[in-house]
Amino acid sequence: MKIQSKITLLFLTLTGGILLLLNAFILYFDYQFNYEDFFKRLESRVNLAAQINLYPGEQSRAYLEVRNNYLERLESEQELITKADAKGQIDNADLPREFYQELMKSNRARFQLKNKFFAGKLVTVDGSRYMVVVTALNPYGMRELKKLQQILLFGFAGSLILVFFVGKAFSYYTFLPVRKLTEKVNSIKSTNLHTRLDEPGGKDEIAELTQTFNHMLNRLATAFETQTNFISNASHELRTPLTVISSEVELALNRATVDEESRKALNVIAAQTDKLTQILSSLLLLAQSGYDGKKQQWQQLRIDELIWQAIGQVKNIYPDSQIEVDFKDLPADEQQLTSLGNENLLCLALTNILSNACKYSQNKLVQVKLSYQDQSIVTTISDQGIGIPPTEVQHIFEPFYRASNAQAYQGQGIGLPLALNIIRIHNGSINIQTAVNQGTVLQLFLPVVKDI
Numbered sequence: 001m002k003i004q005s006k007i008t009l010l011f012l013t014l015t016g017g018i019l020l021l022l023n024a025f026i027l028y029f030d031y032q033f034n035y036e037d038f039f040k041r042l043e044s045r046v047n048l049a050a051q052i053n054l055y056p057g058e059q060s061r062a063y064l065e066v067r068n069n070y071l072e073r074l075e076s077e078q079e080l081i082t083k084a085d086a087k088g089q090i091d092n093a094d095l096p097r098e099f100y101q102e103l104m105k106s107n108r109a110r111f112q113l114k115n116k117f118f119a120g121k122l123v124t125v126d127g128s129r130y131m132v133v134v135t136a137l138n139p140y141g142m143r144e145l146k147k148l149q150q151i152l153l154f155g156f157a158g159s160l161i162l163v164f165f166v167g168k169a170f171s172y173y174t175f176l177p178v179r180k181l182t183e184k185v186n187s188i189k190s191t192n193l194h195t196r197l198d199e200p201g202g203k204d205e206i207a208e209l210t211q212t213f214n215h216m217l218n219r220l221a222t223a224f225e226t227q228t229n230f231i232s233n234a235s236h237e238l239r240t241p242l243t244v245i246s247s248e249v250e251l252a253l254n255r256a257t258v259d260e261e262s263r264k265a266l267n268v269i270a271a272q273t274d275k276l277t278q279i280l281s282s283l284l285l286l287a288q289s290g291y292d293g294k295k296q297q298w299q300q301l302r303i304d305e306l307i308w309q310a311i312g313q314v315k316n317i318y319p320d321s322q323i324e325v326d327f328k329d330l331p332a333d334e335q336q337l338t339s340l341g342n343e344n345l346l347c348l349a350l351t352n353i354l355s356n357a358c359k360y361s362q363n364k365l366v367q368v369k370l371s372y373q374d375q376s377i378v379t380t381i382s383d384q385g386i387g388i389p390p391t392e393v394q395h396i397f398e399p400f401y402r403a404s405n406a407q408a409y410q411g412q413g414i415g416l417p418l419a420l421n422i423i424r425i426h427n428g429s430i431n432i433q434t435a436v437n438q439g440t441v442l443q444l445f446l447p448v449v450k451d452i
Ligand code: ADP
Pocket: 352, 356, 357, 358, 360, 383, 385, 386, 387, 388, 396, 401, 402, 403, 404, 405, 406, 410, 411, 412, 413, 414, 415, 416, 417, 440
């Protein structure tokens, strides 16, 4: 679960818990207050009833008048005044046993049975004990409690919904800088290692993280540059002695005095020197292309024209190759065939892939298809060659890697990594599908010009 969702959930749980506790407090105290209040009203009626019924005289008549004229009658209010020991009377009055026992024990008692409330006391008059009890229903109190329960419940649900959205917005905005940072870091590749993250002012954690990333990028860029410079320098340095060897061998071969055996040896040296020179050139290109494609000259290019150019080059290397071009899915809009890039590099990538298709299929038919898909120009190159063993496919873009079934064919293992580097610096990608002894389909995706 993302931290953003975790924070929302935590927010919701905490607020929900606090609200639940608060609601429980409110309900409890309201319940207490409501009941206490009603019992007090009943008890005042108990006192009044005792005065009126047990102490007859002028005063009791005045009490009776006040009660009849000014005291509100409670719902189902009933009075019961009886001698305390007349047990039969009490049973008839349907008093709860607990209430009666409490009354006898403490001289006063309160009791509640569902919505019915009982209050009573024992009064001694002229040596006789009387029990004065008043009972009534408390519909208002119950209704009030129910209403409060509903209000609290709705309030609780509403607050939770509100807190959920507030929490979501809060966590979204809290993590916005982190998301932006991740997006920016993700967009930094070997081809744009010079890009740096915008450092926000201040000294918070995000600023610290941004600085750390930028320092790391500085170190990475330096390491990359050192490696690239090393390869370019080494290639240059090695090329000079190789040129010297090559020309000396040629001179020696032109001498008439060279015997047959020496000539053979010189020919081997010449071939191997050529091979070494080729490897060095590829290495140099690989190092240059892998780092910063923007150093190269970029222009708008028609991919269909580049394909024809690449086919021409492959025909020079493999004159017997058969390449069929299928442009029937070609988009009508010329713009959808145009990409921004370096002509030489892209042509080199296409030539490498095409010549592999011809080489590893021993000049069987190779098909080249061009189409447009999701803002990309797709070049599909299919051959019917030896394919690549499934466990080895993941390695073929590594420099100098050659599949186990390709050993009988000439090659250095640089063509595909070079092509991948070139396609990457053009913001494109390569997709490969292959089956041993059936063939290989390689797709190049290059963004159309307006997307770059
Ligand atoms: P190489 O000079 O060996 O062809 P590449 O870098 O061009 O080097 O290719 C790397 C490896 O990928 C090859 O050695 C070969 O094993 C495999 N490969 C590339 N293209 C094909 C293809 N069309 N069919 C079969 N194998 C291929």
